[in-house]
Structures are given as C-alpha cells and as structure tokens.
Amino acid sequence: MNIGIFTDTYFPQISGVATSIQTLKNSLENLGHSVFIFTTTDPKISQEEFEPNIFRFGSLPFVSFTDRRVVYRGLFHATEIAKELNLDIVHTQTEFSMGWIGKYVAKSLKIPVIHTYHTMYEDYLHYVLNGHLLKPVHVKRFARAFLHHTKGVVAPSLRVKTTLQSYGVKQPIEIIPTGIELSSLSESYSGDLRKELGLAEQTPVILTLSRISMEKKISRILEAMPKLVESVKNIVLIVAGDGPDLKTLKNEAESLGVSDSVKFIGAVPHEKVGSYYRMADLFVSASDTEAQGLTYIEAMATGTKCVVFSGEYTDRLFNTPEYGRTFTDHEEMYQEIVDYLQEGPGKINPELLEEKLEEISADTFGEKIEKFYQTVIEEN
Structure with a gap:
C-alpha cells in the first residue's frame, strides 16, 4: 500500500504523537508498505534539507501552543503530490490544519481516510483564554464534525473510544494502542x-x-x-x-x-x-x-x-x-x-x-493498523 500520513506534529518536535507516528511509519515500512508523511515546516529543519518521503508545508506557531504548528498553505500542492504518489489511503493524525488537508486529499482522490484521535481536548481547554472561551460541548461538536466522512477511527485506549461514542461518533472505532520500538x-x-x-x-x-x-x-x-x-x-x-x-x-x-x-x-x-x-x-x-x-x-x-x-x-x-x-x-x-x-x-x-x-511492541501495532487499513479499503 501507499499510505499518506497527515499530521501537524512530527520530529524534530518532541511529543507522544510524533513518537507514535514515527513508530507507525517504521512498522508499516517493515511490513513492505510505502509511507509518506505530510506535515508542517519546522524552524529546526532547513528548507533545503532532503527528508525522504516527508513533505513539509508552510506553517506558523499555534497561538496557545507555540511549540506546535499549523499550516497556512499547501492544500492543492498536497493534493498534487498525493496523486503522483498514487496513495491508497490517508491516515490523519490531527484535527487541525493538516488533518483537514488530508480529508480534502482523500475526497479528491476518492480514497478512504481514517483518523487517530490522540488528544482528550476537554483536558486542555484551560489553554484557550483560561477555559472561558471553549467548553466541553464545543469539543464534542468539533470532534464529531471532523470525524464525519472518515471511514474509521483509531482509539489508543478504551477511554478514547468511550469518549468518542459519548460524542455521538458513528464511524467504526478500533482500539489500537501505540506500540514501542524496543x-x-x-x-x-x-x-x-x-x-x-x-x-x-x-x-x-x-x-x-x-x-x-x-x-x-x-x-x-x-x-x-x-x-x-x-x-x-x-x-x-x-x-x-x-x-x-x-x-x-x-x-x-x-x-x-x-x-x-x-x-x-x-x-x-x-x-x-x-x-x-x-x-x-x-x-x-x-x-x-x-x-x-x-x-x-x-x-x-x-x-x-x-x-x-x-x-x-x-x-x-x-x-x-x-x-x-x-x-x-x-x-x-x-x-x-x-x-x-x-x-x-x-x-x-x-x-x-x-x-x-x-x-506492546511496534510490530504488533503495525500489524493491527495494517489489518484496519485493509478492511477499510475493501469496504470503500
């Protein structure tokens, strides 16, 4: 398979999400698949630096998390690249900029998109105007809107699956904990x-x-x-x-x-x-x-x-x-x-x-994701 992973967070940023994505990339490549990362630019990475199978799009620091970034352009460029790569599936890892670009790419190419829901946003509302602007109901609506038209959701734990179901998410949800590269x-x-x-x-x-x-x-x-x-x-x-x-x-x-x-x-x-x-x-x-x-x-x-x-x-x-x-x-x-x-x-x-x-191995993680991909592609 040719797999496109769309994420706002990737190395050299340090986070659990970045680690999870790199682990997934390596595991899927070990299984014989081609994995392409679509992500944000980063000040620690020169624009002239060659990163195999990694495509970066112009971005700015996020307002409340200045060590995280959001893209401000790249929608059509990403679609052109995805067509050339002949992607079979899109796997989004963020509900923000690159996530929406990934959904657009999947729709344009008529291929399925699945999503990993990494973050329990209700625990982070204090970062936006000390919790006075966004409320749990906004998270519920936002999550449901983003996951609409996806073909499936990866939940790292039962807590994530239960939360999404309480939001009214109807897409198939698979519990697949991230593995560890031993x-x-x-x-x-x-x-x-x-x-x-x-x-x-x-x-x-x-x-x-x-x-x-x-x-x-x-x-x-x-x-x-x-x-x-x-x-x-x-x-x-x-x-x-x-x-x-x-x-x-x-x-x-x-x-x-x-x-x-x-x-x-x-x-x-x-x-x-x-x-x-x-x-x-x-x-x-x-x-x-x-x-x-x-x-x-x-x-x-x-x-x-x-x-x-x-x-x-x-x-x-x-x-x-x-x-x-x-x-x-x-x-x-x-x-x-x-x-x-x-x-x-x-x-x-x-x-x-x-x-x-x-x-908890990365191999087990990759095999479970691969099986989920195959199921989604067959049903698409």
Whole structure:
C-alpha cells in the first residue's frame, strides 16, 4: 500500500504523537508498505534539507501552543503530490490544519481516510483564554464534525473510544494502542548517567519524563517530595523534559524546600531516553489526561516499575505490582513510592516482561493498523 500520513506534529518536535507516528511509519515500512508523511515546516529543519518521503508545508506557531504548528498553505500542492504518489489511503493524525488537508486529499482522490484521535481536548481547554472561551460541548461538536466522512477511527485506549461514542461518533472505532520500538530503547549509551547527574549508585532515584506543562500534573509529585525526603534517605526526583511550565515548577520546588532533591534536566535526546528509564529506580507520573501514555510503556519496556495515576488504561497495563501500581490520591501515590523504594532496587522479572513486550511492541501495532487499513479499503 501507499499510505499518506497527515499530521501537524512530527520530529524534530518532541511529543507522544510524533513518537507514535514515527513508530507507525517504521512498522508499516517493515511490513513492505510505502509511507509518506505530510506535515508542517519546522524552524529546526532547513528548507533545503532532503527528508525522504516527508513533505513539509508552510506553517506558523499555534497561538496557545507555540511549540506546535499549523499550516497556512499547501492544500492543492498536497493534493498534487498525493496523486503522483498514487496513495491508497490517508491516515490523519490531527484535527487541525493538516488533518483537514488530508480529508480534502482523500475526497479528491476518492480514497478512504481514517483518523487517530490522540488528544482528550476537554483536558486542555484551560489553554484557550483560561477555559472561558471553549467548553466541553464545543469539543464534542468539533470532534464529531471532523470525524464525519472518515471511514474509521483509531482509539489508543478504551477511554478514547468511550469518549468518542459519548460524542455521538458513528464511524467504526478500533482500539489500537501505540506500540514501542524496543530497539530504540535498547540502544547503548556509553556514558554514566548517574555520574553525569552527580548521583551515587545507591541513591534512590524516581523519574518523571514528559512535556513540562500544567496537564502533566508534575506539581503533584513535587508536593509529595517534602514527605518523601523525610521517609526515603537521599531520594532524588529527576524531571526530564521541557515545556511552558518549567520555570513555574522550579519555583515551586524552591518554595517547598526540596530544590536540592529535584533535578530539572531539560529535554532528553532520543538516543538517551532508554538509559534514563534504566537508570531510575522507579518511574512516576501523576498525569490524569493521557489518552494512552507512551512513557509508561517505555519505562516498562526497559524493566523499570511504575507508579502512575489510575485510569482505565493504566489499571489494565499495571495489573500486578510486578509491573507497577496505580493511585487515585496524593497519599496513595506517596505510599506506593515509599513501598517500592524500601523494597530496594528491583527491575521487572524478565520472563514476565517478555510476555508484555510482545503485546506492546511496534510490530504488533503495525500489524493491527495494517489489518484496519485493509478492511477499510475493501469496504470503500
């Protein structure tokens, strides 16, 4: 198949969506398909730089997410390119600019379009005029309008499917969690991260890795640190990532009196991500807005146990303490972190991990998407 993926977010932007799309591209190419990315320009990529099978269209920073971009031209150019490529299917990954261009291209070429619904927008309404402009009813109408005329929807979790059905979406919805490219996590890094970070080998380290923004609820972990410092000798929290709330969180750590026990290290290079997970004794996330949560399964894939916020997806993923635990409130999070760290360093049992890895692998992800494509094309 010749597959066109239309997205506003792609590398070098760092996000779960960008990672998901690259994983999908690689998996489908490994299955013998040709995958073409239609996306936005990026200031980090020169217009003269050649990127095989990637087509970028003029864009500007999005008003409320300046590290995200929207295109301002390219509708007819994208259609011409798609005709030359003889696309069999369009797969949109955004409900904004490139998503609408993808729908137009599919209609012009009379080929099916499916969509992956990545983002639970009701959790992000505070970014637009502090939540005073857009309401949940607007999200419902917007989602239903965008998904109209698509031939199917990929939901990364049951939560996404249930939400879309509550919106009145009638298109077929397949639950297909994003897989993990295990090879990228196993890439060797020759450095000593603990030494680089000034940490002793025996220092208890908890890690959170994400975009540094309000919806990730990193402040909840910071609020637990004064009590954790008292309970676990020499504990250190590593906050990996960058984003709009970095300065706010640094100030909060200082006001809580835990600055010496919290290290903000900024964005982590892709080749070092796996090493950070392995270096940590425990991965922690207090985010309650994740449609799926790639960092959870990345941490698991490296053998690192997790303490994460309870939800439909996480409760199924961490269905035994051998993988990790979920929590519903501040005290439960604190106690689970303490319990794991007091048990001493311990990675996930390799035999149990092998069973999970097949379930969450990029190969399984690609095969499920391929099957969905074939079904949609046959019914078109």
